[in-house]
Amino acid sequence: MKVRADILRTYQSLHTWTGICAGLLLFIGFYAGSLTMFKHQLQQWISPALSAAGADNPTPASLSDWQTLLDTTLQQPAPALQAGFTLDLRESAPVIRWYSQGNARGLLLDNQLTEARLVTPNQQDASSQPNQIVLQQHTENRFADLLDYLHRSAGIGGEIGHDQAGVYLLGIAAVLYFLALVSGVVILLPTLTKTFFALRTSKGSSRFWLDSHNLVGIASLPFHLIIAWTVIVFAFHDLIYDGLGPFYGDTPMFAQGEPPRQSYDVASLPPLAQQLAAAQAYSPAHQPVHLSYMRLTSPSPVVIIQMLNPDGMVRGPDADYLYMHPYTLEIQPFTFSNQPGADYGKTVMGLFALHYGSYAGDWGRWGYFVMGLFGAFLFYSGNLLWLDKRSQKQQQVSRSTRIMAALTVGVCLGSMLAVVLTLLSGKLLGGYGLGGNWPGTLGSNLNYAYLVSYYSVFVVFMIWTFWQGAARAAYQGLLLLTVSCAALPFASLYLQWRQPDLSAFSSTVGVDLMALLFAAIFAFAAYKTRQRQHNASLHSLWSAPAKSEAAAAPVHS
Amino acid sequence: MTRPDRTSSPKKDWLQKTLAGVFAGLAIAFACVGFFVWYGPGAIESGDKTQFAMWLVTPVWLVILAGVYLFPSGRRAWIVLGSITALLYCSFFLLRSLA
Numbered sequence: 001m002k003v004r005a006d007i008l009r010t011y012q013s014l015h016t017w018t019g020i021c022a023g024l025l026l027f028i029g030f031y032a033g034s035l036t037m038f039k040h041q042l043q044q045w046i047s048p049a050l051s052a053a054g055a056d057n058p059t060p061a062s063l064s065d066w067q068t069l070l071d072t073t074l075q076q077p078a079p080a081l082q083a084g085f086t087l088d089l090r091e092s093a094p095v096i097r098w099y100s101q102g103n104a105r106g107l108l109l110d111n112q113l114t115e116a117r118l119v120t121p122n123q124q125d126a127s128s129q130p131n132q133i134v135l136q137q138h139t140e141n142r143f144a145d146l147l148d149y150l151h152r153s154a155g156i157g158g159e160i161g162h163d164q165a166g167v168y169l170l171g172i173a174a175v176l177y178f179l180a181l182v183s184g185v186v187i188l189l190p191t192l193t194k195t196f197f198a199l200r201t202s203k204g205s206s207r208f209w210l211d212s213h214n215l216v217g218i219a220s221l222p223f224h225l226i227i228a229w230t231v232i233v234f235a236f237h238d239l240i241y242d243g244l245g246p247f248y249g250d251t252p253m254f255a256q257g258e259p260p261r262q263s264y265d266v267a268s269l270p271p272l273a274q275q276l277a278a279a280q281a282y283s284p285a286h287q288p289v290h291l292s293y294m295r296l297t298s299p300s301p302v303v304i305i306q307m308l309n310p311d312g313m314v315r316g317p318d319a320d321y322l323y324m325h326p327y328t329l330e331i332q333p334f335t336f337s338n339q340p341g342a343d344y345g346k347t348v349m350g351l352f353a354l355h356y357g358s359y360a361g362d363w364g365r366w367g368y369f370v371m372g373l374f375g376a377f378l379f380y381s382g383n384l385l386w387l388d389k390r391s392q393k394q395q396q397v398s399r400s401t402r403i404m405a406a407l408t409v410g411v412c413l414g415s416m417l418a419v420v421l422t423l424l425s426g427k428l429l430g431g432y433g434l435g436g437n438w439p440g441t442l443g444s445n446l447n448y449a450y451l452v453s454y455y456s457v458f459v460v461f462m463i464w465t466f467w468q469g470a471a472r473a474a475y476q477g478l479l480l481l482t483v484s485c486a487a488l489p490f491a492s493l494y495l496q497w498r499q500p501d502l503s504a505f506s507s508t509v510g511v512d513l514m515a516l517l518f519a520a521i522f523a524f525a526a527y528k529t530r531q532r533q534h535n536a537s538l539h540s541l542w543s544a545p546a547k548s549e550a551a552a553a554p555v556h557s
Numbered sequence: 558m559t560r561p562d563r564t565s566s567p568k569k570d571w572l573q574k575t576l577a578g579v580f581a582g583l584a585i586a587f588a589c590v591g592f593f594v595w596y597g598p599g600a601i602e603s604g605d606k607t608q609f610a611m612w613l614v615t616p617v618w619l620v621i622l623a624g625v626y627l628f629p630s631g632r633r634a635w636i637v638l639g640s641i642t643a644l645l646y647c648s649f650f651l652l653r654s655l656a
Binding site for chain 1: 569572585587588591595601602603605606607608609611612614615619622627651
């Protein structure tokens with residue numbers, strides 16, 4: 001397809017500058033987003049639980065046990081009622097949880113979680129009171145949320161309004177990202193049909209980078225368009241609603257029902273089985289697994305039921321959400337819909353699923369994991385291409401090129417290295433590892449330790465990169481990544497040896513296997529980087545000869 | 558929307574074109590969605606339609622923003638997008654006041 005030369009030039013510049021401005025933020029957003037696909041597994045990996053007494057039978061507890069626990073807990077004067085509480089029906093021993101400090105939303109690292117469990121009556125004292133509960137309080141491990149936070153804000157702290165400043169920054173980056181996508185397609189149009197599947201390795205490494213950049217970009221274009229769109233909406237939905245306000249005039253944007261007056265008494269709460277049956281009746285294809293009760297004694301009580309559907313699309317990150325009135329068993333608004341009609345609502349829900357990659361079960365999650373990593377590759381390779389082209393055009397390596405090269409290597413490798421080292425140290429030093437006697441908050445609340453670990457590794461590697469130059473730091477960073485990824489499975493083995501009671505090892509062995517795979521990938525990348533540095537001409541960006549070599553090397557004039 | 562001016566070579570005008578795309582483009586996107594909200598299929602009271610309308614603003618805006626660099630000059634971009642904006646807003650509020 002022919003495109004006028006001046007349009008090509010314009011969109012070439014647009015592609016370059018939007019990419020350079022947004023690429024590094026998006027790199028973190030993408031690779032961390034890939035990790036959030038398996039954030040629960042990663043959290044389980046970093047803080048494995050001791051196997052409970054009944055862990056030998058991993059079958060979920062019976063509904064009558066749940067009912068007993070629920071009844072007993074609701075009779076207690078415990079503040080569970082005011083706080084709202086959750087039960088996860090998948091667990092093998094019934095447990096009810098609520099926040100005695102903090103709440104479920106936001107990034108609150110001090111959250112205290114209280115757990116209520118049934119006292120298992122031994123055979124001997126079965127005659128004593130059977131229905132007793134025991135309360136336990138502990139700090140909640142929020143590693144999964146920290147990964148989520150890294151994904152949504154690229155690790156940029158601070159708050160604007162009720163959201164993190166980084167979220168808005170990534171929203172702006174997503175606008176640039178959309179422009180980069182469109183302009184990238186425009187500049188490819190003239191040669192698209194000829195070179196789409198070309199992956200030329202013989203014409204030098206920058207041609208290979210360009211070909212793979214184009215191939216990945218075009219092949220995953222729909223995914224990227226959806227991500228750009230949803231990220232902008234996730235970041236700016238409040239502002240867009242405000243902007244739409246004038247068009248609605250006096251018409252309310254969301255119809256509100258009449259406010260309820262009657263409050264409810266927990267004594268009249270229908271049995272669990274009846275509530276679950278109501279949820280099941282709403283959508284027989286789903287399986288209700290997790291219940292979250294809120295405002296039980298108020299006029300507007302609600303139970304949010306997570307519904308799994310392994311064979312179909314779900315509209316949340318892991319599950320569909322059913323909002324039900326726990327007393328009248330009425331299905332409330334905002335519930336997902338399988339009924340005919342309500343097409344607008346379904347489309348919107350579908351867009352959420354398209355961002356979360358939750359529309360095709362585990363296959364979808366793996367697909368999004370891979371595509372997210374390819375996305376990160378797109379930004380990394382884009383930056384490298386720009387650096388190469390710029391230093392070729394300028395016939396020398398200018399200061400700005402060096403700074404951008406250091407930023408690219410420092411941000412991309414530094415961020416990944418920080419996550420891997422946090423995983424490693426979090427597992428080895430926290431919980432059942434070597435630690436437990438750290439000073440102050442770090443020891444008592446691992447969430448802070450994770451944060452300190454991430455940011456200190458990131459900052460140290462950034463400084464190191466600027467000091468050593470991008471070429472050296474790229475090789476060293478990749479080597480470090482190789483070693484630390486390869487160390488993750490050994491950390492698992494070590495913990496298992498120290499604490500044979502840990503149940504989680506076998507359930508998170510996937511994390512260990514993936515870590516080995518990534519160690520291999522990073523090792524290969526390190527090898528290629530080294531090779532390139534040896535072949536690079538003396539004064540190019542990527543030449544990093546050892547000092548003695550440099551002195552011995554003949555000077556080219 | 559764009560008429561390439563073949564007689565003179567196009568100007569870069571990065572800043573002016575971008576500003577026109579961002580601000581006039583956003584105004585146009587909002588107005589288009591405003592029409593959809595009142596005259597598109599479905600009742601305006603339904604919260605689902607409101608959510609969908611909110612989602613719709615972004616793609617309309619992004620398409621205008623991505624295309625704004627095709628204008629031969631920043632001035633032309635402002636004139637064309639500005640008059641489309643004015644036209645849309647006048648007709649929208651005229652229609653609403655008649656209703």
